[in-house]
Amino acid sequence: MMKVGVPRELNPVETRVALSPESAARFKRLGVEVLFEKGLGVGCHWEDALYEKAGAKVVNDRNQLLSESDILLRVQNGPPEEIPKLKKGLIQVCFLDPFRNREGVEALRQAGVSALSMEMVPRSTYAQKMDALSSQHSIAGYAMVVLAADRLDRVFPMMMTPAGNIGPARVFVIGAGVAGLQAIATAKRMGARVEAFDTRPVVEEQVRSLGAKFVKIQLGETGQTEQGYAKELTEEQKALQRAGMKKICSQSDVVITTAQLFGRPAPIVVTKEMLSSMRPGSLVVDYAVESGGNVEGSKPGEEIDVGGVKVLGFRNIPGRIAADASRMYANNLYYFLEEFFDKEAKQFHFDPENEIYKACLITSEGKVVNPMVLEIYSKEEGGS
Numbered sequence: 001m002m003k004v005g006v007p008r009e010l011n012p013v014e015t016r017v018a019l020s021p022e023s024a025a026r027f028k029r030l031g032v033e034v035l036f037e038k039g040l041g042v043g044c045h046w047e048d049a050l051y052e053k054a055g056a057k058v059v060n061d062r063n064q065l066l067s068e069s070d071i072l073l074r075v076q077n078g079p080p081e082e083i084p085k086l087k088k089g090l091i092q093v094c095f096l097d098p099f100r101n102r103e104g105v106e107a108l109r110q111a112g113v114s115a116l117s118m119e120m121v122p123r124s125t126y127a128q129k130m131d132a133l134s135s136q137h138s139i140a141g142y143a144m145v146v147l148a149a150d151r152l153d154r155v156f157p158m159m160m161t162p163a164g165n166i167g168p169a170r171v172f173v174i175g176a177g178v179a180g181l182q183a184i185a186t187a188k189r190m191g192a193r194v195e196a197f198d199t200r201p202v203v204e205e206q207v208r209s210l211g212a213k214f215v216k217i218q219l220g221e222t223g224q225t226e227q228g229y230a231k232e233l234t235e236e237q238k239a240l241q242r243a244g245m246k247k248i249c250s251q252s253d254v255v256i257t258t259a260q261l262f263g264r265p266a267p268i269v270v271t272k273e274m275l276s277s278m279r280p281g282s283l284v285v286d287y288a289v290e291s292g293g294n295v296e297g298s299k300p301g302e303e304i305d306v307g308g309v310k311v312l313g314f315r316n317i318p319g320r321i322a323a324d325a326s327r328m329y330a331n332n333l334y335y336f337l338e339e340f341f342d343k344e345a346k347q348f349h350f351d352p353e354n355e356i357y358k359a360c361l362i363t364s365e366g367k368v369v370n371p372m373v374l375e376i377y378s379k380e381e382g383g384s
Contacts (some may be wrong), residue, residue: 001031001032001346001347002032002033002070002071002347003034003035003064003068003069003070003071003347004027004032004033004034004035004050004069004072004073004289004337005034005035005036005041005059005066005069005070005071005073006008006018006019006035006036006037006067006072006073006074007036007062007066007072007074007078007356008037008038008040008062008076009038009047009074009076010041010078010079010082010306011076011322012165012337013301013315013319013375014043014075014076014252014316014319015036015043015044015316015319015320015322016043016075016208016316016318016319016322016325016326016329017039017040017041017042017043017044017046017056017060017074017075017288017322017330018074018094018325018329018333019034019051019056019073019144019330019333020044020046020209020326020327020330020331021041021046021050021051021053021054022043022054022232022327022330022331023327023330023331023333024036024051024054024055024056025042025055026058026334027055027141027170027249027334027337028054028056028154028340029345030341030343031058031346031350032155032337032341033057034056034057035056035057035059035065035068035069035125035341036048036056036057036058036059036065037058037059037062037065038058038059041326044321044322044323044326045323046323047365049201050321053366059114061357063085063253064115065087065357066082066087067085067087067089069087069227069268070087070091071091071092071093071337071348072086072090072091072093072094072096073092073093073094073333074092074093074095075095076094076095076097077092077094077095077096077097077101077104077115078100078231080104083107083108083111083113084107084111086111086113088111088112088113089112089113089114089349090111090112090113091113091114091116092108092113092114092115092116093118093337094116094117094118094324095117095118095119095132096115096116096117096118096119096362097114097117098117098120098267098362098370098373099263099264099373099376100291101234102278102377102380105362105363105368106191106361106368106375109363109366109368110366112317112361112365112366113335113363114350114362114364114365115363115364116137116268116336116357116360116361116362117246117364117370117379118130118133118332118333118336118359118360118363119132119134120132120216120359120360120362120370120372121332121336121356121357121359121360122135122355122356123370127356128357129295129331129335130330130332130335130336130339131334132330132332132333132336133178133252134158134330135177135317135328135329135331136177137178137182137258137318138178138179138323138328139182139184139318139321139325139328140179140181140287140317140318141178141179141180141181141182141183141184141185141186141258141341142182142184142186142321143178143317143318143320143321144179144256144285144287144317145183145186145187145190145254145256147170147187147282147312147314147317147320148254148256148285148312148320149172149190150228151226151283151303151310151312152254152281152282152283153281154166154169154253154281155169155191156168156169156171156187156190156191156192157169157190157191157192158191161212164358165243168191168192168193168220169192169193169253169254170192170194170195170251170252170253170254171182171183171187171193171194171195171252171254171256172194172195172196172197172211172215172245172249172251172252172255172256173187173194173195173196173197173249173255173256173258174196174197174245174255174256174257174258174269174270174292174294174349175194175198175257175258175259175269176195176198176200176206176207176253176258177198177203177260177261179258179287180198180204180256180258181210182198183208183258183284184196184210184212185296187212187254188210188211188212192254194210194211194212195212195213195214195215195248195252196212196213196214196215197214197215197217197241197244197245197248197317198214198239198248199241200217200244204216206319214242215245215248217241217244217245217345218240218244218342219237219241220231227344228351239380240265240275241269241272242269245269245270246273246274246277249270249274249275249277249278250278250279250352252278252282253279253281253282253283254282254283254284254285255270255282255283255285256284256285256287256289257270257284257285257286257287257295258268258287258288259288260261260287260288260291263372263376264265265291266288266291266292266294267292267294268283268293268294268295268296269295270286270294270295270296271296272296272297274305275295275296275297275306275309275311275330276306276307278309279308279309281307281308281309282310283309283311283312284298284309284310284311285309285312286312286313287296287317289314289315290315293301293313295311295313296310296322297311298313299313300313300315301313301315306350306374330334333348336356339354340354340357
């Protein structure tokens with residue numbers, strides 16, 4: 001029987017884990033043996049005993065776990081020095097970040113690991129329960145609004161008091177994907193006046209259905225990719241967009257940016273000039289700070305002050321709500337593996353022709369095999 005192993009995350013910023021007690025119990029019912037490293041769930045306040053009660057086996061020695069596992073589940077790719085220790089032919093499933101983490105992909109290729117990247121799960125109705133990016137973006141959308149409410153110098157809802165009335169805070173969400181829509185919904189529930197902008201006109205109805213105003217800026221022809229991401233704008237379109245958004249930013253107490261491009265650095269959508277138009281005490285949350293940043297001058301892992309405006313560039317925003325983010329991610333991983341489990345034979349069978357497997361497979365048999373990743377790498381080499 002193939003063994004599924006789950007090691008602890010060694011990145012100090014990473015608070016999430018790839019296995020919850022609930023997902024461990026699901027694997028047990030499926031007939032899968034699961035090994036987990038001692039102390040795996042400490043960041044989520046899940047004791048080892050909870051995993052053991054669910055049917056998973058605790059392993060004290062990390063190297064033993066790595067050597068015994070046939071399938072390895074992680075949140076992020078392992079450290080470089082650890083990858084050569086993985087057995088040849090191992091199947092690893094995690095957020096690999098293959099477009100920006102070329103060094104990690106190369107290490108996995110050399111180690112003969114079959115690396116599956118959860119970022120690459122197709123955005124289809126069938127694969128929805130495996131879509132880890134969407135589940136984490138949803139958590140992040142909520143977390144960003146709570147973070148902003150905690151640091152803002154005023155309340156979100158309108159309040160009528162004996163001492164006078166307080167108007168609602170104004171929140172401007174840039175990007176109406178999964179994270180943006182959840183941010184809109186959360187800010188509305190907290191009583192804020194919410195406006196949103198996206199280059200994809202198709203999302204206007206979704207924004208309006210959540211009670212927010214959709215900001216229209218005439219950019220000419222725009223659209224979205226097959227993965228549902230916004231297409232990159234031309235320089236002329238970017239200039240028009242910034243001009244249109246500057247006025248909204250100047251009236252906003254909170255700006256939340258979620259604009260990301262699949263496989264490419266995030267675009268700058270809030271410039272220093274736009275920040276200078278905002279009132280002192282207002283703030284901006286840059287969700288895309290780790291993929292290049294939407295806000296000019298934002299820094300990964302830092303809160304900076306730009307002319308009295310706070311710019312929050314915190315890393316791993318979903319991890320600020322580690323338990324629920326981990327539950328959702330662990331469920332995504334379970335459903336992903338269940339897709340390839342033969343219940344009669346009680347074995348995993350990874351069909352190379354399966355569309356989900358083909359989309360997520362990055363390295364196999366000592367080669368980088370994903371066409372999209374190979375195309376990005378080829379363009380990088382051509383431009384260097």
